[in-house]
Amino acid sequence: MKKSLGTKSLLYPTPVLVVGTYDKAGKANAMTVAWGGIVCSQPPCVGVSLRKATYTYGNILERKAFTVCISSEKYVKEVDYFGVASGKKEDKFAVTGLTPVRSDCVDAPYIEEFPFVLECELLHTIEIGFHTQFIGEIKDVKAEESIVDEKGLVDVEKFRPLLYTPEIRKYYGVGKFLGKAFSMGKDI
């Protein structure tokens, strides 16, 4: 029996995306967002939804670029800090001790310690309501060699990315392997 929970923005699970930007003065900032994901394969694009009040919002409009960095389980505390603190008041890289690296293809920094990054140029700005969706064209994907196999594919069991559950506000790891996609459904 299903029960109505009302009109809410809920979905399980979400990825945990850390958006890297520079401000006008060139200070690197990082902000954790749960509302985001791939929105197009060709051109490859990722969307992240931000409130106007965030520091990152202004930085993206200023620089027309951002990165999307994905952490391993190791830095879950730092990831949470990036979502709690504001770049208006704090230098988040100084506080965490993590390292901003200038992207070689877009005007934005990524986080050295995080194993996976999408480097994006701003393509579309979609006003929806409380959140604005920034759609960035992915100009390069970079990953730590330690999580990439000999075929150039990401090994998610080595990567160990985080996931998030909204409203109940919890982080989880990736769990057990359940099956191959585009494969197991063919038996039906």
Add this chain to the structure above:
Amino acid sequence: MKKSLGTKSLLYPTPVLVVGTYDKAGKANAMTVAWGGIVCSQPPCVGVSLRKATYTYGNILERKAFTVCISSEKYVKEVDYFGVASGKKEDKFAVTGLTPVRSDCVDAPYIEEFPFVLECELLHTIEIGFHTQFIGEIKDVKAEESIVDEKGLVDVEKFRPLLYTPEIRKYYGVGKFLGKAFSMGKDI
């Protein structure tokens, strides 16, 4: 050391979203997508990105409505089938034996056996490239009573939603609890 993987649409992990629609004749269809997520909190909106060639694409334009259903681990095989088969050729509900239920608030069906559903009215259609992003306003969220606690919050450990890893095309379950969000980062 980071390695360039080129320009690709990759992100880890993604949720596993099954989009429910009616066609012109009223036949229910379900299609699995990995490119989607919440895009706004107020109004609460979810975005799903679809290729024009899909049956669901035409159905959403026809009915201006869709649902986003999230399966538990139990139906991973059916979920994969919904992503492999096309509603143009097959009646996916007849083939899987799953049950379409007419939403009481939008012109779209949801899947009775899946524990979580967002019922959406089409709000924006964003042409990006190979994929079109449909942004739906969430008119109601429904969940099985068995996954909702006494406070009306979803218990993700009872729910056991799927997650997906693109390119390597694997399904995983939710893993171990890593910490409370908006909380653990405050110690830094």
